[in-house]
Amino acid sequence: MLTLGVVGTNWITQQFVEAAAASEEYQLTSTYSRHEDTGQAFADKNGGQVFTDFDQFLRDGNAQVIYIASPNSLHAKQALAAINADKQVIVEKPLVSNPQEFAQIKAALAAHPDVRLFEAARQIHQPNFRAIRKQIAAMETLNGAMLTYMKYSSRYDDVLAGKDPNVFTTTYSGGALQDLGVYVVYDAVAWFGKPNRVHYYATPIRTGADGKGVAVFGYDNFDVTLNFGKTTNSYLPSEVYGLKDTIVMDNAAELNSVIYHAADGSTKKLSEEPDDNPMLAEVRDFAEVINNPKDPDNARHYQTWFHLSEIVNGVLYDLRRKASLVFPADSQD
Known part of the structure; x- marks a missing residue:
């Protein structure tokens, strides 16, 4: 089972966590929030540790997969930090703000070939x-x-x-x-x-x-x-x-x-x-690729999704x- 850390505590993070649990592929271990009270309220409902320091969250949160649902302008910086920490990364759409940030993401992924990054375009x-x-x-x-x-x-x-x-x-x-x-x-x-x-x-x-x-x-x-x-x-x-x-x-x-x-x-x-949960299909697809990245079909699917993300951006x-x-x-x- 994949250990999961989440960034953000709004309704979309709650829906993602519920989909992850329903898939039986993930276990929530940690939550990062800029505000301790909202982070703790989320953890009280869903479990796991709470962090208000992002670097500590990546270092000590015991998560293989990081789901990012922070304000859009923060996606690039947080995704880059997660990639550089060799975490698998799922970023809520829109992935980043512009093509230059997307180029930075591509460069980081090239330096960490075992990392997969997904844009959570659920439909x-x-x-x-x-x-x-x-x-x-x-x-x-x-x-x-x-x-x-x-x-x-x-x-x-x-x-x-x-x-x-x-x-x-x-x-x-x-x-x-x-x-x-x-x-x-x-x-x-x-x-x-x-x-x-x-x-x-x-x-x-x-x-x-x-x-x-x-x-x-x-x-x-x-x-x-x-x-x-x-x-x-x-x-x-x-x-x-x-x-x-x-x-x-x-x-x-x-x-x-x-x-x-x-x-x-x-x-x-x-x-x-x-x-019932519209995110269930995507969390299953992401888990399949993360668990079996070298499978030819999984590799093809991943490249298709990533290329589509780049065009959309x-x-x-x-x-x-x-x-x-x-x-x-x-x-x-």
């Missing part, structure tokens, strides 16, 4: 995601897609009250694109490839971050429109368009229901019942540049 590991990709490959003609993931964030209440929560600040590499937009960017890149051109029409909020926005990806023969945000709710389905056939999904990130509408008017259900950066969204983390560019 790409789910069976329903793969079912969509398979159906897209079978479609004779592609005419584009409309992918939507727009969900009101409780943290936006804080923004309206005059506060600056991390997820809505450029200081911490936050905003709608980095939080919910990354899901639909992953969808588009995994299903259709790297776009030839991108545009991003962002709606800024008081903090300077983007609250919602519309991105357009240009391909050789079609465009893909991405609609995402954290300042309102959308109930629109997402669609992939063929000629007379269409794939309809309830939500471009959750993918709980996926229906294929064929050209002859018939329909076929592509989705299967999702896991570059596309997110290009989108931000189109919208003139600059993070302090970009100052090293």
Whole structure:
């Protein structure tokens, strides 16, 4: 069983820890939190030691695998430290803030060839995601897609009250694109490839971050429109368009229901019942690679995921540049 240390104590860390336990592949041994009280509350619920010093956490936390779910701007520094400590690393999306930080990650991994690093883009590991990709490959003609993931964030209440929560600040590499937009960017890149051109029409909020926005990806023969945000709710389905056939999904990130509408008017259900915990598929995939890294299939899967992460990181950066969204983390560019 893999020993696990986690960074951060918010709801997504709780969901990850529960998925790790359900997989029976991991045992939580330690938690790092900047605040001792929140760290202890998390440990009281889930077990393990609590650390407020990151270096001590890596050194004494008795963890083979480190899961990082801190504010986005901290991902690169913490992931690099974990790699240099020869830990296996899982980083919540978005992996890092820009391509220069990604290049630093690649260099560190090259110096530590036994370390594997994963971006926790959960939906790409789910069976329903793969079912969509398979159906897209079978479609004779592609005419584009409309992918939507727009969900009101409780943290936006804080923004309206005059506060600056991390997820809505450029200081911490936050905003709608980095939080919910990354899901639909992953969808588009995994299903259709790297776009030839991108545009991003962002709606800024008081903090300077983007609250919602519309991105357009240009391909050789079609465009893909991405609609995402954290300042309102959308109930629109997402669609992939063929000629007379269409794939309809309830939500471009959750993918709980996926229906294929064929050209002859018939329909076929592509989705299967999702896991109770949407992170279960990814934690199992990560454990399989960590436990058997030299297996040819595992090595191929890992390289595919890592390459996809690199493309997504570059596309997110290009989108931000189109919208003139600059993070302090970009100052090293």
